[in-house]
Amino acid sequence: MRGRLRPTFQNFCAGSLINVLLIGSGGREHALAWALAASPLLAKLYCAPGNAGIAEVAACVALDAADHAAVVRFCTENSIGFVVVGPEMPLVAGIVDALSAAKIKVFGPSKAAAQLEGSKGFTKDLCREFSIPTGAYGRFTDVRSAKAYLAAQKLPIVIKADGLAAGKGVVIAETAAAAEQAVDACFAGVFGAAGAEVVIEEFLEGEEASVFALVDGEHVLPLATAQDHKRVGDGDTGPNTGGMGAYSPAPVMTPQMMRRTLDEIIQPTVRGMAARGMPFKGVLFLGVMITRDGPKLYEYNVRFGDPECQVLMMRLKSDLLAALIATADGVLDTFDLRWHDDTALTVVMAANGYPGDYAKDSEIRGLEKARALPGVEIFHAGTRRDGNRLLAIGGRVLCVTARGRSVVEAQARAYAALRAIDWPGGFYRTDIGWRAVARERAGP
């Protein structure tokens, strides 16, 4: 087995360092770029398209990830030895297949394997076939049969557009009327092609956790756990967002729950995907509900979470690039990762109005002061430079992240940094990590 590690370390030992292209432009990609830039295996890091923060650690290039031929051409012309794909869109569209066909090594699943995120119905059927614990469900392509199924279900009930809907395709309906409305909206095209099929799923009660694992087609290397806050307002209220903050580890994910999640959910998924002839390679990101009966899967994603990635990268001690190459090379069975025992916590600063309409190009000041505080890193999610000025150009704009020996310390450090930032155009939640803080204060 040891000999199989050669592709990574032979390159390193021979002094032939690797040029890497990272695809994406959010806070997740800034955190990945930050970790990749520290790798002893790296020659030069490119990012397409990147943002103002990423530009501090990588050469940003104006490439369209949807244009696979252009990405392949860029890789060939710039001697790119490894590509890391951040977001789900290009994965579901098959960018890994295009790069692999051109013999360019890449981190991420094939188009077929990316269906785990690209089609909720696909994942539910896989769960059924391989006895993976998840909520009961039905798949529908017409309003009448969807509503007939709904009529026989208990409330609340979860209505999901089958395809990618930028995190907006899930409705938890408390009433029959709201459930029917959600079904109508999906079939009326509110989520475009993603809603041509609807999955109706049992509502799972419990506490949520995000679990991450590297998978090389056959072997699984669990990463750290995290918990995020999806709602825009304090106390987990208001509309859903892409995520307003996160922390790692997730205390709800005890070693025993992690063991069960690995044995009952992740391993059967990896075996099932291989049995279907579409082995999964990349990072598997599970949305798990810790129910009274144990962990149940409510969704798969096929890339790192945003903002969970930011806290994972803050805790990762080992070389990220080596781990991602080992995943692509299929040698995770001989690989291990080390983590800081600390807690990492990130708070998202978003533009006023988010997740609704928001203004662009307001100026942000004070980042240098905030970043100089102990244990703090600031990852950019939606920024651009205009001369010396830093401008906000996205809904989620900055991820203010800190490490500490306890959740309380990490939280205090992140909020101290937030207070040092001068951006009247933005806002943030003031209670990120509240569950973990309460647990910590209550003691073991």
Ligand code: AMP
């Ligand atoms: P998603 O957009 O798929 O991340 O889902 C949004 C949120 O809906 C998740 O973070 C969960 O809080 C919730 N959710 C999804 N499926 C279920 C389910 N079956 N039961 C309860 N909550 C769910």
